[in-house]
Amino acid sequence: MTDQTGDRRLGFAPVVGTETRLLILGSLPGDASLKAAQYYAHPRNAFWPLIGGVLGEDLAAQPYEQRLERLKARGVGLWDVIASAERSGSLDAAIRSPEAADLRGLIGSLPRLRAVAFNGKLAAKSGRRIIGDVAGVGLIDLPSSSPAHAIPLTSKANVWNSLTDLVER
Template sequence: MEGAKRHFAPVVDDRTRVLILGSLPGEASLKAAQYYAHPQNGFWRLVGSVTGTDLAALPYEARLEALMAAGVGLWDVVASADRKGSLDAAIRNPEQADLHGLIAGLPELRAVAFNGGTAARIGRRILGGATGLTLIDLPSSSPAHTLPLSRKAESWAILADHLS
């Protein structure tokens, strides 16, 4: 897939306490029409360790239901962009997602977590003046970020503080 890519609809409801924002779905995710579909992406294992649910073992729709039941939402900071391949470094002409609009409809939201450096850089720029929210930068769940999964999990564990 080359050219313009678009984000998926947000996965949130009125129970969302932590919103995890990625940059833009990669090729495997776009092809499968599923968040974090690349088998080497550690997202489902990382967030599952936070929620205490083996999300990776569940069918996709059940993963999303379990995520929302735990108070976790998903979306991306980029609504659309030109990109060849899946790497964030290849994102060109990004259009920002309406994060303020989404956040305004989440009454229980306590924290916004950015999955990786690109999501943090763009998301913090969009949310610059947001008050009352904790903004958290996480190491990317992507296999392109070569930190061992166990080390990533240590950083991701902070999300549990905002879910209880």
């Protein structure tokens, strides 16, 4: 989505449930995601295969709404650290004038939350600054699932698989 200026990108609503134990935060949806109105819609973004590996489910093969339902059923939530920003294109480096998402408010509404995982460096840097210390909630930095973060998928998966113990069985 963009606002009336055409440059300002607006993020999506959080995807969480009452049983959310793990919250994964990205930076801000890219152009493909905004156009599709779906988290991680770019076909080369590895998010769905990576989180599917964590859950032991082929989420990438499922329809989008079913993917979200499977995440919530397994205690996984999604959101972004930036609620809106000016950006041309999809790269995090192009983000200007970011407005922070209400991460502390969301975290306070999730009584079973055990960890927040940041999908990429900008999400980690901004998210850690916004969140600060939250008692009982671990903070985990993940390599970005973006195709712009050019490390092998197996290397990304090795780190992402550390989330396995945080999801509902």
